[in-house]
Amino acid sequence: MRWPSSMRSGSRRPVLRNAxxxxxxxxxxxxxxxxxxxxxxxxxxxxxxSGGDPHPRADVLxxxxxxxxxxxxxxxxxxxxxxxxxxxxxxxxxxxFDYSICAHVLEHVEDPAGAAREITRVSKAxxxxxxxxxxxxFWPQAQHVWMVSEDDGGLVFDAKTSAHGDLxxxxxxxxxxxxxxxxxxxxxxxxxxxxIEHMWQxxxxxxxxxxxxxxxxEAEIDELGLLLGDRNADxxxxxQLYEWLxxxxxx
Numbered sequence: 001m002r003w004p005s006s007m008r009s010g011s012r013r014p015v016l017r018n019a020x021x022x023x024x025x026x027x028x029x030x031x032x033x034x035x036x037x038x039x040x041x042x043x044x045x046x047x048x049x050s051g052g053d054p055h056p057r058a059d060v061l062x063x064x065x066x067x068x069x070x071x072x073x074x075x076x077x078x079x080x081x082x083x084x085x086x087x088x089x090x091x092x093x094x095x096x097f098d099y100s101i102c103a104h105v106l107e108h109v110e111d112p113a114g115a116a117r118e119i120t121r122v123s124k125a126x127x128x129x130x131x132x133x134x135x136x137x138f139w140p141q142a143q144h145v146w147m148v149s150e151d152d153g154g155l156v157f158d159a160k161t162s163a164h165g166d167l168x169x170x171x172x173x174x175x176x177x178x179x180x181x182x183x184x185x186x187x188x189x190x191x192x193x194x195x196i197e198h199m200w201q202x203x204x205x206x207x208x209x210x211x212x213x214x215x216x217x218e219a220e221i222d223e224l225g226l227l228l229g230d231r232n233a234d235x236x237x238x239x240q241l242y243e244w245l246x247x248x249x250x251x
Contacts, residue, residue, distance in 0.1 A: 033197060034242060037127055041251040043098035046123060048087055049105035054079045056246030062090060087115045092122040100126035107131060107144040110212055112157045116204040125201040128155065135194040138173045140165045145212035148196050155198055159210030
């Protein structure tokens with residue numbers, strides 16, 4: 001499988017990102033990462049923890065929290081056959097999938113090393129995306145129990161020591177980012193610093209440091225799930241664009 005140069009570890013396109021961000025289109029580059037997977041026409045693709053934003057190219061969705069909004073910000077969306085199971089014990093044979101996508105899942109799980117072994121077992125190659133440690137400092141989520149970084153071709157998971165981190169920093173960005181256009185353009189320009197975009201082949205290597213802590217009680221989890229579970233996913237127009245571009249990109 002040949003990896004696109006734009007997605008190989010350490011390869012970035014800052015000139016393009018900066019140019020598009022300067023004219024207010026940096027977000028387009030950020031979301032175009034959905035179309036940069038090295039998926040071939042006949043590949044069988046699994047989306048692990050697909051939630052409310054399943055990848056348009058996925059042939060099978062694996063989801064544990066179909067009826068809960070606790071671990072996501074939008075309602076679950078079904079765009080392909082769904083298997084309800086945990087990432088720690090996926091009901092698939094070894095090597096069942098040519099490619100897997102696991103986006104914004106591993107920062108939630110108790111045992112990322114065990115999850116990585118399962119991902120490697122069921123798929124031959126894939127992509128993992130998580131918030132970066134910088135992202136977690138700017139917009140911390142109490143549902144996230146790990147700070148994630150890349151090192152030596154693998155992923156490093158460090159247990160969070162606080163649910164909210166630097167409250168002064170969080171308050172500053174949370175109150176401005178959605179209504180401050182220059183700040184938003186700055187964020188899209190440096191998108192690669194806010195997300196870990198890790199492609200692997202053969203084996204997903206992870207290092208785990210520390211013991212995760214849950215920051216919410218069961219009652220708070222239930223309340224948060226109710227609050228988030230009623231929110232909708234991408235707009236129909238945006239979803240149609242993704243699906244059309246996916247058909248063009250992946251054949």
